[in-house]
Amino acid sequence: MKLKEFAKHLDLSPTTVSRALSGYPEVRESTRKRVADAAIRLGYRPNINAVRLVTGRVGAIGILMGRGREVHFAEFLSGMGERLGGEDIDILVTPIAEHDAREEIQLYSRLVESRRVDAIIVNGPRPDDERIRLLHKLGMPFLVHGRSETDVPYAWLDIDNEGAIKRATAHLIDLGHKRIAMINGRPGVTFSMHRDKGYRDALVERGLPFDPRLVAHGNFTDEVGFRYARSLLEQSPRPTAFVAGSTMTALGVYRAARSLDLVVGKDISVIAHDDVFPYLNADNMAPSLSTTRSSMRAAGTRAAELVLQLLSGKPPMEIHELWPVELILRESTGPAL
Amino acid sequence: MKLKEFAKHLDLSPTTVSRALSGYPEVRESTRKRVADAAIRLGYRPNINAVRLVTGRVGAIGILMGRGREVHFAEFLSGMGERLGGEDIDILVTPIAEHDAREEIQLYSRLVESRRVDAIIVNGPRPDDERIRLLHKLGMPFLVHGRSETDVPYAWLDIDNEGAIKRATAHLIDLGHKRIAMINGRPGVTFSMHRDKGYRDALVERGLPFDPRLVAHGNFTDEVGFRYARSLLEQSPRPTAFVAGSTMTALGVYRAARSLDLVVGKDISVIAHDDVFPYLNADNMAPSLSTTRSSMRAAGTRAAELVLQLLSGKPPMEIHELWPVELILRESTGPAL
DNA sequence: CGAATAAATTAAAACGTTTTCAATTTTTTC
DNA sequence: GAAAAAATTGAAAACGTTTTAATTTATTCG
Numbered sequence: 001m002k003l004k005e006f007a008k009h010l011d012l013s014p015t016t017v018s019r020a021l022s023g024y025p026e027v028r029e030s031t032r033k034r035v036a037d038a039a040i041r042l043g044y045r046p047n048i049n050a051v052r053l054v055t056g057r058v059g060a061i062g063i064l065m066g067r068g069r070e071v072h073f074a075e076f077l078s079g080m081g082e083r084l085g086g087e088d089i090d091i092l093v094t095p096i097a098e099h100d101a102r103e104e105i106q107l108y109s110r111l112v113e114s115r116r117v118d119a120i121i122v123n124g125p126r127p128d129d130e131r132i133r134l135l136h137k138l139g140m141p142f143l144v145h146g147r148s149e150t151d152v153p154y155a156w157l158d159i160d161n162e163g164a165i166k167r168a169t170a171h172l173i174d175l176g177h178k179r180i181a182m183i184n185g186r187p188g189v190t191f192s193m194h195r196d197k198g199y200r201d202a203l204v205e206r207g208l209p210f211d212p213r214l215v216a217h218g219n220f221t222d223e224v225g226f227r228y229a230r231s232l233l234e235q236s237p238r239p240t241a242f243v244a245g246s247t248m249t250a251l252g253v254y255r256a257a258r259s260l261d262l263v264v265g266k267d268i269s270v271i272a273h274d275d276v277f278p279y280l281n282a283d284n285m286a287p288s289l290s291t292t293r294s295s296m297r298a299a300g301t302r303a304a305e306l307v308l309q310l311l312s313g314k315p316p317m318e319i320h321e322l323w324p325v326e327l328i329l330r331e332s333t334g335p336a337l
Numbered sequence: 338m339k340l341k342e343f344a345k346h347l348d349l350s351p352t353t354v355s356r357a358l359s360g361y362p363e364v365r366e367s368t369r370k371r372v373a374d375a376a377i378r379l380g381y382r383p384n385i386n387a388v389r390l391v392t393g394r395v396g397a398i399g400i401l402m403g404r405g406r407e408v409h410f411a412e413f414l415s416g417m418g419e420r421l422g423g424e425d426i427d428i429l430v431t432p433i434a435e436h437d438a439r440e441e442i443q444l445y446s447r448l449v450e451s452r453r454v455d456a457i458i459v460n461g462p463r464p465d466d467e468r469i470r471l472l473h474k475l476g477m478p479f480l481v482h483g484r485s486e487t488d489v490p491y492a493w494l495d496i497d498n499e500g501a502i503k504r505a506t507a508h509l510i511d512l513g514h515k516r517i518a519m520i521n522g523r524p525g526v527t528f529s530m531h532r533d534k535g536y537r538d539a540l541v542e543r544g545l546p547f548d549p550r551l552v553a554h555g556n557f558t559d560e561v562g563f564r565y566a567r568s569l570l571e572q573s574p575r576p577t578a579f580v581a582g583s584t585m586t587a588l589g590v591y592r593a594a595r596s597l598d599l600v601v602g603k604d605i606s607v608i609a610h611d612d613v614f615p616y617l618n619a620d621n622m623a624p625s626l627s628t629t630r631s632s633m634r635a636a637g638t639r640a641a642e643l644v645l646q647l648l649s650g651k652p653p654m655e656i657h658e659l660w661p662v663e664l665i666l667r668e669s670t671g672p673a674l
Numbered sequence: 675c676g677a678a679t680a681a682a683t684t685a686a687a688a689c690g691t692t693t694t695c696a697a698t699t700t701t702t703t704c
Numbered sequence: 705g706a707a708a709a710a711a712t713t714g715a716a717a718a719c720g721t722t723t724t725a726a727t728t729t730a731t732t733c734g
């Protein structure tokens with residue numbers, strides 16, 4: 001059913017019907033009601049492509065899904081959905097093979113230039129990020145999940161990675177740990193660097209030396225956690241505490257400890273950052289895992305909200321949000337032996 | 338830059354330019370080249386909304402993301418991306434709060450009626466699935482990931498859950514296990530039922546009784562695995578083997594065993610279905626986990642391919658694909674004590 | 675009551691392509 | 705070298721809305 005026939009049914013002009021449905025003020029209340037009812041009864045829906053052509057709006061937010069962080073991505077997406085539920089705005093996901101930075105830039109260009117989306121969410125930003133420069137240059141509204149030092153104005157939402165890890169590390173030091181290992185995220189990404197800094201600052205502030213051999217970088221997988229923890233624990237003297245990038249990594253650290261007959265919470269302490277995944281609960285781990293916690297899902301919800309603000313004209317520079325991170329102590333941390 | 342100006346630049350009609358760019362045969366090769374070059378040089382791209390309006394095609398595949406299976410979903414999506422890379426087809430993700438079946442149907446209707454997508458992928462089908470009936474009725478091309486008994490023709494791609502679990506269970510029986518527990522997926526979903534059947538058939542075929550108290554259903558989480566395994570292991574006599582729905586569930590089973598000082602691979606055996614997640618490797622678990630394996634990512638890639646076939650006119654009834662599942666034995670399975 | 679104003683409605687012009695049908699140009703054939 | 709056939713190009717009509725500008729209808733006020 002098209003607008004024209006639908007309007008004829010109602011004995012109204014397409015104009016009025018269109019306005020009634022999109023809630024413009026200049027249509028009489030009784031008319032609006034009549035139109036709305038009929039639309040439901042007759043199942044009329046505007047052709048979305050026609051609407052998009054004429055309004056120039058697409059009704060979609062774009063987001064690239066890189067490989068290696070699918071879990072985080074899914075949670076974030078799910079959070080976005082929570083906010084976007086009633087909004088008639090879609091989420092356009094472009095999967096991408098992370099390795100190729102050039103391909104990535106091309107995909108962004110395509111997304112922008114073919115006008116497939118109204119706004120873009122950038123995740124995993126780097127200190128100097130070409131994507132941010134590109135989007136700024138092309139005038140596409142975008143929100144960065146995380147932060148960058150790229151010298152253009154941009155909207156962002158981030159958690160206080162530096163503060164969180166600093167606090168976690170300081171806590172371990174206060175427990176008497178002297179050799180504290182850090183299994184961080186991918187190198188080169190801002191949030192990893194923030195975490196590195198937090199770690200380092202805590203050491204320096206309390207007069208401990210910084211030993212680069214105690215710091216590792218990699219994806220947030222069980223495997224990476226295991227491999228690094230294992231090799232670190234075989235050193236002598238071995239670290240007595242670990243700061244891990246994710247609960248997944250912590251899983252690997254636990255496994256490495258077990259494989260060497262070390263008891264977590266006693267022989268070694270572990271704190272990990274927890275993005276709060278419904279299927280892997282820090283409370284449920286054995287022993288329960290001390291964490292710095294910030295919900296990825298909540299970030300997604302908020303990010304969607306901020307993008308909507310961006311789209312309704314709020315200047316990017318006014319959208320800067322830094323979330324504090326909780327430190328939750330459970331059984332995996334204890335005094336150094 | 339619009340088609341009109343762009344055409345004027347080239348001293349050609351919009352018609353010819355349009356044809357040249359979309360690769361129609363009736364344009365001279367030299368002209369096509371000239372147009373293509375100029376398009377790149379001047380940065381001309383057709384306005385996608387105009388194209389969509391006139392062609393009636395959207396260039397997007399829709400998929401709903403339910404809660405509780407985000408991990409699987411993300412892998413599947415990532416696989417789709419692999420196939421859709423060069424295709425200029427987007428993936429439209431609509432997150433949804435799983436609980437509400439009515440909401441779900443509404444979202445499908447919206448997706449179809451507002452013509453937001455050219456095809457839809459349905460996941461987590463149930464034996465009698467209203468979504469499938471709806472999509473069929475509305476004439477929207479769709480592919481089911483999994484199977485259903487809904488009485489309409491539809492295209493599907495599924496793995497042989499029944500055969501896989503039957504083989505796994507039979508293997509455990511052959512090892513001498515008599516009380517084998519099964520921690521399956523959500524109840525009411527076809528694949529869970531197929532797995533139940535495989536489990537049951539294996540028992541019956543080898544003359545073991547079926548005890549419903551040994552079967553549990555729930556989401557694929559560490560927590561569900563732990564809770565059920567723990568409570569099952571506290572029964573007497575306790576099960577000596579577990580068939581688990583996912584590696585995540587197996588993690589919970591491992592934990593439950595450890596909490597009761599039971600050794601996996603010795604005191605109890607565990608086989609789980611492995612959808613192959615990059616961040617949780619069955620080989621890396623301790624002990625390494627025996628699995629029935631089928632890559633979710635590969636399924637996504639293939640699903641994308643099948644949808645493309647559907648869109649190019651292949652009849653749904655000719656698209657039925659059942660994948661065999663490997664059984665990989667590792668350290669978590671051993672003879673019954 | 676009639677003019678002035680406000681509210682509600684409509685006709686027609688976008689929006690930027692693709693595609694049908696017709697016209698033109700080029701190539702082939704005899 | 706003209707007629708016929710084939711190849712290439714172009715004009716104009718869709719596609720289904722929203723929005724601008726104009727018109728009609730209702731209300732207010734002196």
